Amino acid sequence: MQHRTVGDLMTHGVVLARRDTPFKNIVTMLSDNEVTALPVVDDIGHPVGVVSEADLLRTVTARSGPTGLPRSPNASNGAPDANDGITAEQLMSAPAVCARPEWTVVEAARLMDTEGVKRLPVVDEAETLVGIVSRGDLLRVFLRRDDALRDEIAGDVLVRTLGLAPSDVAVDVRDGRVTLKGRVETEQIIPVIERLCRGVDGVVSVHSALHRRLDETAD
Structure with missing residues (x-):
């Protein structure tokens, strides 16, 4: 039984920003590559933060007047835009919350939930950026x-891992929901079967109607 890892699901060839990448360049990179966020790396490729569309909009809002127009009185007269000079380092959410390629989907999802983030830069043992994984990637x-x-x-869980006969347990799967029916040698193995089935990538839920083989009175 194999679990898909972050390395299997992540996006390679990441579009990234540097600390000194200007505001307008970031907007262009997001638009051209149809992404909603970019990891920001230092000079040796270590992630230091993430800059997202939300970060950009927050900055635009903060630098606008009550009417939504730029605070600068010269902004409409060809003067530099109020956002000129702002770089990724000023915009990004930091520090970067990162994952490892060998992590399971559950490990990455838990970190996203704990940290309240939508995506994780993925780093190798040297802390160098090798990819990025989003919530959508994990849900695949x-x-x-x-x-x-x-x-x-x-095949993998019941026969090869637990050594059960193929006829011991009937497996039905509909829309990712698993139903198990049959009789096994001991009651102790039933929660083990259920736990291993829940751990299979893509399983939404497990309903067990398993009973001990010698318990002829069980439903």
């Missing part, structure tokens, strides 16, 4: 077909 594991989930549970 739930696009697995039901028959693929059923085959992994029946």
Whole structure:
């Protein structure tokens, strides 16, 4: 049984900004590459923050007057824009909250939830940026077909991992929801089966109707 890792799901060839990347360049990079955020790296490729569309809009709002127009009285007369001179270092959310390529989907999702972020730069052992993973990337594991989930549970979990006979447990999967029916040797193995099935990438829920084989009175 194999779990897809952050390294399997992340985006490679990341579009990134430097600390001194200007405001307008960041806007252009976001638009041209159809992304909503960029990691910001230092001179040796270590992530130091993330700059997002929300960060840019927050800056625009802060530098505008009550009517939404630039505070600078010369802004409409060809003078430099109020956002000129602002760089990624001033805009970014810092420090960067990063993941490792070998992490599981659950590990990355927990960090996103704990830190309240939508994406994680991914770094190697040298703390160098190697990719970026978003919430949407992590959710791709739930696009697995039901028959693929059923085959992994029946073959990898029940037979190869736990040593059960193929006829011991019937596995039904619909829209990622797993139903298990059958009889096994001991009650102690039932929660183990349920836990391993929940750990299969793409499983939404597990309903167990398993019973001990010798308990003929069980429903």
